[in-house]
Amino acid sequence: MNQFISFVRKEFYHIFRDKRTLFILLGMPIVQITIFGFALTNEVKNSKIAILDNSKDAATISITNQIEASRYFDVYKNLRSNNDIESSFKEGKVKLAIVFPQHFNEDLQHFNKAQVQLVADASDPNVANTLTNYASAIIIDYQNRINNEAKLPYTINTEMRMLYNPQLKGAYNFVPGVMAMVLMLVCTLMTAITVVREKEIGTMEILLASPIQPLKIITAKAVPYLLLSMVNIASILLLSVFVLDVPINGNLFLLIFESILFTLTCLAFGLLISASTDSQQVAMFISLTGMFLPTIMLSGFMFPIENMPLPLRIISNIVPAKWYYLIVKDVMIKGVGIGEIWKETLILAGMMLFLLTLAIKKFKIRLA
Amino acid sequence: MRTLRFLLQKEFRQIFRDPSILRIIFVMPMIQLLILPWAADYEVKDIQLSVVDHDHSGYSRQLISKITASGYFQLQSYDNSFSNALHNIEKDKSDLILEIPVSFEKDLVKENGSTLFMAIDAINGVKANLGGAYLRSIIQDYNKEVRLKWVQFPRFNPEKNIEIASSNWFNPLMNYKYFMVPGILVLLVTMVGSFLASLNIVKEKEIGTIEQINVTPVKKYQFILGKLIPFWVLGLIVLSIGMLIARLAYGIIPVGSLFTIYAFAGVYLLAVLGLGLLISTFTSNQQQAMLISFFMMMIFILLGGLYTSIDSMPAWARAITRINPVSYFIDVMRMVVLKGSSLSDIRYHLFTVFGFAVFLNTWAVISYKKRS
Numbered sequence: 001m002n003q004f005i006s007f008v009r010k011e012f013y014h015i016f017r018d019k020r021t022l023f024i025l026l027g028m029p030i031v032q033i034t035i036f037g038f039a040l041t042n043e044v045k046n047s048k049i050a051i052l053d054n055s056k057d058a059a060t061i062s063i064t065n066q067i068e069a070s071r072y073f074d075v076y077k078n079l080r081s082n083n084d085i086e087s088s089f090k091e092g093k094v095k096l097a098i099v100f101p102q103h104f105n106e107d108l109q110h111f112n113k114a115q116v117q118l119v120a121d122a123s124d125p126n127v128a129n130t131l132t133n134y135a136s137a138i139i140i141d142y143q144n145r146i147n148n149e150a151k152l153p154y155t156i157n158t159e160m161r162m163l164y165n166p167q168l169k170g171a172y173n174f175v176p177g178v179m180a181m182v183l184m185l186v187c188t189l190m191t192a193i194t195v196v197r198e199k200e201i202g203t204m205e206i207l208l209a210s211p212i213q214p215l216k217i218i219t220a221k222a223v224p225y226l227l228l229s230m231v232n233i234a235s236i237l238l239l240s241v242f243v244l245d246v247p248i249n250g251n252l253f254l255l256i257f258e259s260i261l262f263t264l265t266c267l268a269f270g271l272l273i274s275a276s277t278d279s280q281q282v283a284m285f286i287s288l289t290g291m292f293l294p295t296i297m298l299s300g301f302m303f304p305i306e307n308m309p310l311p312l313r314i315i316s317n318i319v320p321a322k323w324y325y326l327i328v329k330d331v332m333i334k335g336v337g338i339g340e341i342w343k344e345t346l347i348l349a350g351m352m353l354f355l356l357t358l359a360i361k362k363f364k365i366r367l368a
Numbered sequence: 369m370r371t372l373r374f375l376l377q378k379e380f381r382q383i384f385r386d387p388s389i390l391r392i393i394f395v396m397p398m399i400q401l402l403i404l405p406w407a408a409d410y411e412v413k414d415i416q417l418s419v420v421d422h423d424h425s426g427y428s429r430q431l432i433s434k435i436t437a438s439g440y441f442q443l444q445s446y447d448n449s450f451s452n453a454l455h456n457i458e459k460d461k462s463d464l465i466l467e468i469p470v471s472f473e474k475d476l477v478k479e480n481g482s483t484l485f486m487a488i489d490a491i492n493g494v495k496a497n498l499g500g501a502y503l504r505s506i507i508q509d510y511n512k513e514v515r516l517k518w519v520q521f522p523r524f525n526p527e528k529n530i531e532i533a534s535s536n537w538f539n540p541l542m543n544y545k546y547f548m549v550p551g552i553l554v555l556l557v558t559m560v561g562s563f564l565a566s567l568n569i570v571k572e573k574e575i576g577t578i579e580q581i582n583v584t585p586v587k588k589y590q591f592i593l594g595k596l597i598p599f600w601v602l603g604l605i606v607l608s609i610g611m612l613i614a615r616l617a618y619g620i621i622p623v624g625s626l627f628t629i630y631a632f633a634g635v636y637l638l639a640v641l642g643l644g645l646l647i648s649t650f651t652s653n654q655q656q657a658m659l660i661s662f663f664m665m666m667i668f669i670l671l672g673g674l675y676t677s678i679d680s681m682p683a684w685a686r687a688i689t690r691i692n693p694v695s696y697f698i699d700v701m702r703m704v705v706l707k708g709s710s711l712s713d714i715r716y717h718l719f720t721v722f723g724f725a726v727f728l729n730t731w732a733v734i735s736y737k738k739r740s
Contacts, residue, residue: 020651024659035667039685040676047679074679089537090709092699095679108530115531122536123706124547125411127677132534133501143530154476154518156511157483160500162490163457173492185662193655201574280654281567282388289399297407302675304495306416307409326460333491336458 003212007220014194015224025190029182029232030239036174037244044130048076049096050088057105059114063142067098072134089121096120096131108146164333171244176328177301179236180321183259184266184295186229189287191270195221196283199274218363222267229263249335258331258341261348262324266291268355269320275362295321323348371586375594383598389564397556397606401613404552405545408675412498416444416462418453425473427514434510435466440502450487457489464488464499476514538623538706545618550701551674553610557633558668558694560606561640562647562661565599569648570657592733596641603637604630623708632700632714635722639693642728649735668694693724 015022049067053060068075076094079085088094099117101107108114118135120128165172195218198204207217233256240246248255269291277283296302298316305316316322323344330336330344338345383389417435421428436443444462447453456462467485469475475482486503490496539546572578581591607630614620622629644661651657671678671685672694678686689695696717703709711718 018656020656021659024663028663031663031667035670035685039671039681044677045680047677086537090703090707090713092703092707092709092713113529113531115533118532118534120534120536121707122539122542123702124677125536125539125542125544126547128536128539129542132536136532136534139530139532154511154515155481156476156507156514157481158504158507159483159485160504161485161487162496162500163454163487165490165493165496167493170493172490190655193658197653197655279388280658281392281571284567284654284658285388285392285396289396293400293404297404303407303409304412304492306414307411308407312403312406329491330458330460334458340458 004216004220007212007216008223011194011220011224015228025186025228026231026235028185029178029236032178032182033175033236033239033244036178037171037240040170040174044127044134045072046074047072047095047127047131048093049073049098049131049135050077050079050085050094051075052079052082052085052097052099054102055100055104057103059105059108059142060100063100063116063139064098066138066142067135070134070138072131085119094121095124095127096135098135169244169246171240171246172333173301173329175236175240175244175246176325176332177299179233179259179328180262180299180301180324181292181295182232182236183229183263183324184291184321186232187225187263187266188270188273188291189284190225191222191267192273192277192283192287193280194225195271195274196277196280199278200280214363215360218271218359222271225270226260226263226267230260233259246333248332250331251337254338255328255331258324258327258345258348261345261352262320262327265320265324265348265352265355268352268359272355272359272362275359275364294319298322299325301325318351320348320351323351372590372593375586375590376597379594379598383602392564393560393602393606394609396559397610398613400552400556401549401610402617405548405618408548409544411544412495412502413440415441415464415495415499415502417441418445418447418456418462418465419443420447420450420453420465420467422470423468423472427473427476428468431468431507431510432466435503435506438502438506440499440506454487457487462489463495464503466503477518546620546706547702548674549614549618549620550705551698553607553614554672554694554697554701555669555674556610557603557607557637558640558665558697560603561599561637562644562665563658564602565595565641565644566648566651566657566661567654568599569595569645570651570654573648574653588733588736592645592729592736595645596638596729599641599644600634600637603640604633607633620705622705624704624710628704628709628711628714629701631711632697632704632718632721635718635725636693636697638725639721639728642725642732643693645732646728646735649732649737668692671695672698674698691724693721696721 051064051067053064064075067073077088079088079097082099085097085099088097097119099119101115101117104114104116116139118132120132122128195204198207208214237248241248270287273283273286273290277286294315298305298308298312298319299321300316305313305322308316327341327344327348330341419432421432432443435441441464445453445456447456450465450467453462453465453467457465465487467487469483469485472482472484484507486500488496488500536542569578572581611622611629643664647657647661647664651660667688671681671689672692673689678689678695681689700709700714700717703714
């Protein structure tokens with residue numbers, strides 16, 4: 001036991017003496033939470049649009065003013081001819097062009113019918129779709145207003161309630177994802193590299209020749225990163241509660257317990273990688289493609305899993321981060337107890353045991 | 369010149385003799401390009417719906433079948449109470465609850481109006497918003513049908529009506545992959561440039577071979593050029609492989625000229641390599657170099673507009689994107705590949721990135737020291 005503690009201490013020295021790495025390890029979650037919490041939204045706003053007004057009458061000016069007043073649009077320029085549309089799209093700034101034909105208001109007043117054209121730059125389909133919808137809504141609004149909104153008979157009203165996240169904040173979705181990402185990075189990548197590094201620079205030989213059991217060497221490598229990730233979890237949770245106003249609705253201890261479980265899974269994966277490679281570059285590459293990319297892509301926090309083709313949906317089930325993400329979302333935001341998430345917890349625990357057994361089996365006492 | 373040639377020979381040999389690096393260079397683009405675009409689809413569809421129908425009338429059934437026929441919604445469950453349906457949301461089985469009140473049909477016909485209630489799992493705000501909007505528009509459609517059955521409208525529409533005609537340029541089928549693939553190509557080129565280059569130099573530091581070079585008469589700029597050129601070439605190779613895959617797998621053929629793409633990529637790679645060099649001069653081992661480049665890449669890529677629109681970011685984040693080379697290249701790729709922008713359309717991007725390249729490389733050369 002004494003031996004083990006001194007080994008853990010040695011690992012801590014390694015980490016604490018490398019100030020740059022430590023700084024990044026502890027700063028990473030803070031930066032990520034800030035970026036995800038404030039900068040990344042799928043919401044579309046302040047989009048630059050162009051207006052080609054061939055009519056310039058009371059109606060078009062009033063519509064233009066309303067569009068300008070909405071927070072979604074920023075009228076970037078007024079065009080003079082149809083040819084300007086394409087060139088302004090090609091310059092890349094303008095995302096939507098609104099074209100009013102000649103005699104817009106006259107048509108509207110005399111024939112009760114007028115046309116307006118919305119041309120979207122659909123190279124980003126999402127933005128194009130959303131902007132077209134928003135602009136249409138504003139125009140329909142105007143139309144309803146000039147019709148004085150006669151009350152129609154036989155109306156089905158709808159009442160909508162947004163559960164859990166009434167302000168539709170992006171952070172509710174991102175915080176659980178960032179937790180998974182940071183834990184993954186700190187545990188898998190760092191453990192994998194720290195073991196392989198000893199192999200690469202040759203100190204592993206010295207360690208293996210010492211009387212301490214190899215299993216203890218490896219465990220001692222993992223312990224500091226487990227503790228570091230606990231610090232990171234704490235800072236993420238504090239930031240999300242106090243800075244992003246994302247509440248912890250469920251049981252805090254359950255959340256921490258599940259986080260430790262996920263951390264152990266990541267550590268086991270890191271150890272497995274380190275047992276099967278000899279160079280840091282390869283270890284890094286495997287952790288990035290084998291763990292980090294799937295975490296971002298297939299855990300469901302960046303991209304909706306239900307939209308993916310079947311093979312990817314199946315693969316997503318073997319990504320530990322997917323289950324952890326579900327658990328954190330459920331416990332932290334929906335506030336459910338263990339009764340709703342025991343299945344996910346069992347899956348995660350199973351993965352952890354599987355990876356750990358595999359890692360221990362693969363770990364060789366003798367170097368090639 | 370001769371020294372440089374020998375240095376280049378050494379570097380290329382080193383790269384091509386390391387199978388793991390080759391794997392990274394050739395396998396990574398394939399994996400990323402073949403899998404990532406399939407995952408990155410933000411279109412909201414297949415929303416799981418739980419229905420609580422207290423009415424069990426002809427109208428409520430009609431409405432439900434209209435909703436399920438729309439293609440956006442999948443009926444997950446019929447529940448007999450709201451709390452049961454809520455339980456489904458808690459278990460992540462459904463996303464949206466539609467509650468139809470008792471005597472929905474009767475109220476609608478006799479009292480001239482009735483209210484439906486929906487509750488949406490809003491943890492993913494965008495999805496909730498769109499899902500709600502879809503459902504509302506289906507209900508409004510159904511409402512119109514009901515109204516037509518009961519009211520006879522005059523033949524000439526007395527209401528003023530603005531017709532909205534919308535068209536989608538450059539990507540009329542709204543294919544999300546056309547949008548993602550050019551961005552992912554940028555990701556690939558950037559990773560090769562910054563990661564591999566910085567790791568390569570730091571590796572020499574870590575295993576000590578850099579001392580051997582430092583004692584030779586090789587000049588600073590020669591050493592750095594010797595490191596830069598091979599990765600510059602590799603970056604362009606990765607770009608070509610990527611474009612080939614984009615063409616074969618997704619049928620994406622750049623509308624603009626290839627020359628524009630390569631010209632920009634050439635300059636861009638210089639900037640990214642400069643960044644890689646800079647990282648390598650400030651770090652002493654691969655672990656550090658990797659973490660720092662990873663850290664910067666993460667910020668650059670997330671704030672580069674690959675996944676979310678830059679326009680929607682707050683002002684401070686938009687300020688960062690202005691010094692972010694990745695965002696310029698993503699922008700340029702999308703402009704050239706999808707819209708066919710020409711060199712003169714992207715001149716501003718080109719000059720800016722060229723500025724980055726000069727700045728970063730000068731800094732790297734100055735801070736690289738032959739003495740330890």
